[in-house]
Amino acid sequence: MKVLIAYDGSASADTGIEGLQRAGLPTDAHALVVSIAEVWLPPPSGADGPADTFPVPPGLKRAREHAAHILKDAHAVAERGNKLVQKHCPGWKVNYEVGNGSPAFEILNRADEWKPDLIVVGSQGRTALGRFVLGSVSQKVLTEASTSVRIARRITGSGSSGERIVVGIDGSEGSQAAIRAVGRRRWTPGSEVRLVVAQDLIKASPASMLIPSVRNFVYEVNEDERVQEKKIVEAAAKDLRDDLDESVTVSAMIENGDPKQVLVRHAEEFGADCIFTGATGFSNRIERFVLGSVSAAVAARAHCSVEVVRHNA
Helix, strand or coil: CEEEEECCCCHHHHHHHHHHHHCCCCCCCEEEEEEEECCCCCCCCECCECCCCCCCCHHHHHHHHHHHHHHHHHHHHHHHHHHHHHHHCCCCEEEEEEEECCHHHHHHHHHHHHCCCEEEEECCCCCCCCCCCCCHHHHHHHHHCCCEEEEECCCCCCCCCCCEEEEECCCCHHHHHHHHHHHHCCCCCCCEEEEEEEECCCCCCCCHHHCHHHHHHHHHHHHHHHHHHHHHHHHHHHHHHHHCCCCCEEEEEEEECCHHHHHHHHHHHHCCCEEEEECCCCCCCCCCCCCCHHHHHHHHHCCCEEEEECCCC
């Protein structure tokens, strides 16, 4: 397995690396730590670039010196990230690289070249403006990556305690990919996987429910969805039990409400280490995903790590 880790030296990025040991990943993965310096100026002349034909203006000289300083810092950050991965994942092969430019663009570009199975980014980053909710870099990577992305947040367990995983499912191809991803991981004995289906049922106004034809229609549609969702969750639970070790508990629940709210609330109540969700899916009645609105909302609001799984990854 190939894991690309976007690392900027922030506490959030450190958390992302620390959490890898509780992500069920293989013990012999190959990690690439990528740090990006936010500079766009050409390097100073000499060994790193062509000689200047004309005298260099003082302003440009200072700008180049500043850019070189930022690049030097980025190398130090990347080395630190490399050591952290080796510390927390000692069996992994680890390399690191430094680039310059727009962090999100460069990370996505490197991912397209290296083709990792998973990209790991912190939920927040370090910038001069301190402008992050879900960090702008994390959000862009999550939205535009062609492979699965893990938005890393603090971990709740430690040591040999089992992981607690929530998987949001709706029967779509995206949610099936999320189930397969969880089934392929190597979870700590005693871990728990909870499959959650959120029923976003039709609601009609009290006045319209007085009309027999409307009332019957709402009842029939909602009842049909309940039956379908029960079949979906039972089949998914069976597939996971077949794939996972017997020491991992698999349970399932169906809850009424908006999936965006249900998944986040249930993960917090469950004490989840991570939520898995598909990158694309469908609501109960209306296809509505580019990066699925549920996936994007959960990644932004959850208290724990979130893996958005793309079915082609």
